[in-house]
Amino acid sequence: MIVTGLLLAGLFYHNPLATVPVVAILGLLYWLVKYNYRFWEIDGVPFPKPSMLVGNLGPTLMLKKHISQLADGWYNAYPNATFVGYFKLFTPAIMVRDPELVKNILTRDFDYFATNDVVVDSAQDPLLVHDAFLATGERWKRSRALLTPSFTGAKIKQLFPTMNSVGDAFQAFVGQHVSKEVEAKEIAARFTTQNVVACTFGVDGDCFAESESEFRRMGKRVFQTSLPATIRLMLSFFLPSIAKWIPVPFLLNDVDQWIRSLVASHVQKRSGTGNDSSTHNDLLQSLLKNKEKHNISETELTGHALTIFLEGFETSSGVIGSALSMLANSPDVQEKLFQEIKKQIDANDGNLDYDVLQKIEYLDWVMLETLRMHPPAATMLKLSTKKYIMRRGERDSQGHDLGIYVREGTPILIPVLAIHMDPKYYPEPQKFDPERFSPDRKVEYRGTVFMPFGEGPRMCLGMRFGQAQVKLALLKLILNYRVNIGPNHKPFCVDPRSMVYQSKHGIRVVFEKR
Numbered sequence: 014m015i016v017t018g019l020l021l022a023g024l025f026y027h028n029p030l031a032t033v034p035v036v037a038i039l040g041l042l043y044w045l046v047k048y049n050y051r052f053w054e055i056d057g058v059p060f061p062k063p064s065m066l067v068g069n070l071g072p073t074l075m076l077k078k079h080i081s082q083l084a085d086g087w088y089n090a091y092p093n094a095t096f097v098g099y100f101k102l103f104t105p106a107i108m109v110r111d112p113e114l115v116k117n118i119l120t121r122d123f124d125y126f127a128t129n130d131v132v133v134d135s136a137q138d139p140l141l142v143h144d145a146f147l148a149t150g151e152r153w154k155r156s157r158a159l160l161t162p163s164f165t166g167a168k169i170k171q172l173f174p175t176m177n178s179v180g181d182a183f184q185a186f187v188g189q190h191v192s193k194e195v196e197a198k199e200i201a202a203r204f205t206t207q208n209v210v211a212c213t214f215g216v217d218g219d220c221f222a223e224s225e226s227e228f229r230r231m232g233k234r235v236f237q238t239s240l241p242a243t244i245r246l247m248l249s250f251f252l253p254s255i256a257k258w259i260p261v262p263f264l265l266n267d268v269d270q271w272i273r274s275l276v277a278s279h280v281q282k283r284s285g286t287g288n289d290s291s292t293h294n295d296l297l298q299s300l301l302k303n304k305e306k307h308n309i310s311e312t313e314l315t316g317h318a319l320t321i322f323l324e325g326f327e328t329s330s331g332v333i334g335s336a337l338s339m340l341a342n343s344p345d346v347q348e349k350l351f352q353e354i355k356k357q358i359d360a361n362d363g364n365l366d367y368d369v370l371q372k373i374e375y376l377d378w379v380m381l382e383t384l385r386m387h388p389p390a391a392t393m394l395k396l397s398t399k400k401y402i403m404r405r406g407e408r409d410s411q412g413h414d415l416g417i418y419v420r421e422g423t424p425i426l427i428p429v430l431a432i433h434m435d436p437k438y439y440p441e442p443q444k445f446d447p448e449r450f451s452p453d454r455k456v457e458y459r460g461t462v463f464m465p466f467g468e469g470p471r472m473c474l475g476m477r478f479g480q481a482q483v484k485l486a487l488l489k490l491i492l493n494y495r496v497n498i499g500p501n502h503k504p505f506c507v508d509p510r511s512m513v514y515q516s517k518h519g520i521r522v523v524f525e526k527r
């Protein structure tokens with residue numbers, strides 16, 4: 014505003030006549046933007062007051078607040094609303110509050126909301142376009158269909174001996190750091206990276222070595238972007254129509270080259286003469302089995318391997334880190350977990366297999382309660398793909414629902430964390446209480462009130478794998494060590510720069526041998 018005023022003053026000083034059309038155009042633009050911000054008022058939808066030009070996402074755009082914090086504020090400001098309007102810069106967008114409507118959007122009416130609100134371009138990112146999370150339309154259906162057989166319960170059971178030996182190595186690695194303060198998510202990421210690499214390529218990723226392994230280094234690089242790519246990422250969220258004109262890939266060039274040559278070398282080894290591919294039962298082999306049948310190109314195959322690598326370790330390591338901090342803060346829960354794990358392992362003559370892991374109910378509840386309070390995807394962002402009538406549940410005098418038409422391309426926000434922390438569904442929501450997931454306390458609600466893995470046809474594809482690795486890591490650690498909060502730990506404070514919901518201070522813990 015001040016800059017505009019100074020510019021106008023300068024213009025008036027040099028050429029008073031030219032000021033008239035400039036002021037008129039600026040006035041018209043101002044009026045248009047103001048009028049646009051009346052969109053929800055005209056439809057009678059409650060909405061927080063937008064700021065000029067940035068709408069309601071200013072604090073997120075300025076990296077001051079995580080989008081889940083904004084969603085939390087809107088959720089609590091309109092306790093009786095089925096849905097709330099907001100503005101993504103100029104675009105009218107909707108946050109859905111009502112669990113029944115959430116369920117309809119994610120399941121029954123999925124066809125209207127089949128796309129996630131992120132844009133990748135096949136020319137810029139030929140590998141990432143195959144990522145099931147980022148893909149759209151027919152390409153999404155294909156990616157989902159090709160990856161699904163790799164993540165069934167039977168396949169995870171088959172992979173479990175590999176996971177178990179990675180778990181043993183993890184436990185030994187933590188043993189070298191007892192009584193020292195460590196960052197929980199970082200050590201967990203070493204485990205999940207090592208595990209995903211072992212299960213995908215059947216090799217030792219060397220993630221427990223003193224110096225940083227190549228896989229761990231690339232695991233970090235895969236989430237880094239160049240400055241132009243960061244700008245494109247912000248634009249693709251806020252102004253997607255402009256973002257598509259910026260010819261910059263999201264994936265860094267060295268990561269692109271690295272994953273291509275890694276996959277190519279493994280494929281070549283397995284196709285070499287005398288090499289028996291039936292000896293491999295890893296995830297790459299599951300993909301290779303279908304390569305000819307489904308006409309999968311090298312690029313597409315590499316894209317799927319990249320998906321498994323990047324989706325496979327990051328969210329799970331965050332959940333393991335959060336669970337460790339919860340357990341460190343709740344010694345009673347930690348002790349009970351230890352007793353329950355020990356009871357089941359002892360009953361199986363000291364051996365661990367996939368069925369035993371599945372039997373430890375309390376371990377399940379600890380994981381689920383962690384996911385309730387710290388879901389990595391604290392908000393889910395979807396796009397409406399066709400015109401939809403969104404019902405409000407309120408009726409006019411003639412009994413008609415006061416629903417609204419949602420236009421194609423409307424961003425839809427599902428406030429996962431805000432719903433998980435609503436005392437209406439979870440009494441004393443701030444209390445870490447795993448037993449709220451026990452069958453005798455579980456309450457059925459109409460609609461969806463627990464969705465750390467999403468819901469419906471786009472629900473997390475690697476959920477079973479993720480759950481198995483989170484539970485395995487917790488089992489190995491709690492059976493052998495006591496975890497305490499570290500002296501330099503700072504209370505949880507969400508990192509506004511991060512896509513996933515995580516603390517900007519990290520999670521500092523100390524392990525002690527049992």
Ligand code: HEM
Pocket residue numbers: 129144145146147157320321322324325326328329332389390393464465466467468470471472473474475476478479480483
């Ligand atoms: C505990 C760990 C994990 C959590 C909390 C998690 C959570 C999620 C969530 C919330 C979504 C979006 C769902 C939606 O849009 O409705 C998602 C999608 C996805 N996840 Fe996970 N995830 C985890 C682990 C994994 C693992 C280990 C893999 C693979 C190895 C994986 C692969 C995927 C893929 C491919 C998608 C996209 C699915 C689609 O759009 O069709 N995830 N995950």
